[in-house]
Amino acid sequence: MTQSPLSGPFGTVIIGAGQAGLSAATELRKRGYQDPITLIGDEASLPYQRPPLSKAYLSGDLTLDRLWLKPEAFYEKSQIEVLTNTRVTTLDRARQLVITKDGREIAYDYLILATGGTARRIPIPGADLMGVHVLRDLIEADGLSAALDQARHVAIIGAGYIGLEVAASARKRGLDVTVIEAAERPMARTASALLGGWFGAIHRGYGVDLRVNTPVEAIVGDDKAEGVRIAGGEVITADLVLMATGLTPNTQLAESAGLSCNDGIEVDDSARTDDPLIYAIGDVANLPSARYGRSLRLESVHNAIEQGKAAAASIMGEAVNYDPVPWFWSDQYELKLQITGLIEGADQRVRRGDPEEGRFALFHFKDGRLIACEAVNAPQEYIAAQRMIAQDKRPDPEALRDVTVAMKTFLA
């Protein structure tokens, strides 16, 4: 580690100081990696938790000092050099180095791309008006939170997780909230019809004006957003507009360096790109899943952590076969939603528990194999399902439906 920087070793350079990048760095040290580790982030702060930004941090229940993933002393102790406020603009694979915006060249033995994504702004008239927000990073969360303090009418475009979580936080603050969704139900991209419809009803019960099947035409206002014009011409009054319309993976650096990209940076089951010295992990990586028979790009903390560990293991020379059972969670009002697996392709589903009681789980099967579970305030069902999916189990659907049969029975 004390050799001249011109001769190396240069160690591992990680671009992106989020959950995935930190996980890879931490795991490398845990496994005894001796060479330098440089963690480069374009944000001002050290790695922090993103999930609370739309939940407890936004509602004020969690303060900034509780967002940090590791204390500052950790990085020195672990000999992980963190470069904040540093944007990498060029990846030169031939010379095995990256170049920062201010011209600094940083050489690598291995490179890990953990560049995440950027909140997508849909290209409609008025999208750039003042008062139009997106939510992905800490600065955007602080901006949104400050704006919520001043707002009365909030319009949220998109009824995915972020949109619904912010809707719940805004209702807690007593604001008028309209959620506008182009699809026929909330969470249409990721959740089943039953679950999405049920969550829609919950939000309506809390006073959210939820509009589904409603495309947005424009954000209106002179210099500041004053409303959202929806298909048909109606203008929904709003002094704050949040575009919660998904994430665009940050693939620019990889693409310009000629790495294969298709909805993210393409990697193999060890998180390696088509350059054997370069890995991609977390929200930006598109990985092959034998379990689901297609490639996946997963936007979740779980994948960020585990794929980061997979990349670290691969760099340490271990054979890795990363094929995760995905999991996600969402907190809205007093509800904890936990989803494991992916529901697409399901040909059979059973319900366990009663939605009326606010506690139930939906199990999704394909060819008799359990492929996903959506659990509302039902952690036992969720955890048991996660194990069953990992083990390719074929539980009896009728037994699953019966709440008197303990979930542990299915793991025996």
Place this chain on the structure above:
Amino acid sequence: MTKITYIEHDGTSHTVDAPEGLSVMEAAIRNMVPGIDADCGGACACATCHVYVDGDWAGKTGERSSMEESMLDFATDVRDTSRLSCQIKVTAELDGLTVHLPEHQG
């Protein structure tokens, strides 16, 4: 500040000063106690912050919530003294608390 001691499975002990209001999990993370991963950040969604609370302290750390109970049902090496440390709030009353970490964590 409340003193909390974390004892790893191999006997290594870490005593930290924990500010009130944090969780026992957060106090461990801030003080780099190995063996408490807290992948979900304290949302009671992952069970990677499992600890055993010394018998004498069980009365002061409170009851498991039903969510916590469920998560623990499927954790490894669960005992009567098992808790998820993200669900124990640091209070002055807990000064001197000792928790043990399970073998499989860390």
